[in-house]
Amino acid sequence: SQSWALLAANFRLLAGATAIAWFISFSCQFIPLVGGMLNWLLQGVLYGGLYLVFLNRIRGRPASVGDVFAGFGAGFAQLLLAGFLTKLLTTVGLCCCLVLPGLYLFVAWIFSVPLVADRRLEFWSAMELSRKVVTRVWLEMFALLVVIFLPVILAYVCVQIYLFCTAYPIVQDLITSGPPDFSHLRDMLVQVAKVSLPLALLFKIVLLLNLPFALGALSHAYESLFGARTAPHA
Numbered sequence: 001s002q003s004w005a006l007l008a009a010n011f012r013l014l015a016g017a018t019a020i021a022w023f024i025s026f027s028c029q030f031i032p033l034v035g036g037m038l039n040w041l042l043q044g045v046l047y048g049g050l051y052l053v054f055l056n057r058i059r060g061r062p063a064s065v066g067d068v069f070a071g072f073g074a075g076f077a078q079l080l081l082a083g084f085l086t087k088l089l090t091t092v093g094l095c096c097c098l099v100l101p102g103l104y105l106f107v108a109w110i111f112s113v114p115l116v117a118d119r120r121l122e123f124w125s126a127m128e129l130s131r132k133v134v135t136r137v138w139l140e141m142f143a144l145l146v147v148i149f150l151p152v153i154l155a156y157v158c159v160q161i162y163l164f165c166t167a168y169p170i171v172q173d174l175i176t177s178g179p180p181d182f183s184h185l186r187d188m189l190v191q192v193a194k195v196s197l198p199l200a201l202l203f204k205i206v207l208l209l210n211l212p213f214a215l216g217a218l219s220h221a222y223e224s225l226f227g228a229r230t231a232p233h234a
């Protein structure tokens with residue numbers, strides 16, 4: 001409810017700042033060879049500035065769309081490391097250590113980037129502080145993340161089901177068709193790509209529409225957990 005009120009009072013500012021961060025992150029993925037890595041490296045920097053926009057409005061302070069680039073200032077290196085390491089270690093936990101360790105780390109480190117941006121902490125200190133505080137309310141934070149990102153979760157599940165239903169007959173046909181025909185395989189891959197690319201774009205658009213509300217809720221949760229100063233009106 002606090003997030004809806006914040007978004008209603010500052011819609012153009014928060015939606016505009018979120019759209020800029022989303023567009024930069026999305027565009028990085030089209031850079032050949034290094035695009036994916038660049039996106040990972042810049043996420044902490046971009047979202048550090050974006051969190052400051054939300055936190056400033058919650059605290060009744062002025063903010064502008066250009067503040068989304070605040071992370072490229074003095075705290076650039078720490079935000080880069082906080083964003084990159086939390087994403088990397090969470091991914092490793094999800095891929096190599098089954099689901100639960102990675103899920104625990106994802107939730108526990110959720111405030112690492114805003115702590116670096118807001119309190120100017122070093123990346124590891126911010127990660128540890130976030131982990132220690134969030135661990136005490138881990139289930140509540142997990143539930144909050146599920147609720148505020150529910151449109152994104154549902155979109156992801158629907159996309160994965162549709163892709164599986166589309167790709168499964170193609171793979172089955174390839175397996176049962178005898179010796180591999182590379183020209184046929186290429187045609188199948190093109191067919192899968194034609195289906196998956198629009199769905200991936202649709203998922204990104206759902207994420208864009210969901211982000212302002214989700215970040216507003218997370219920013220209010222940050223204020224509650226870490227005792228930052230608040231103002232009666234945003």
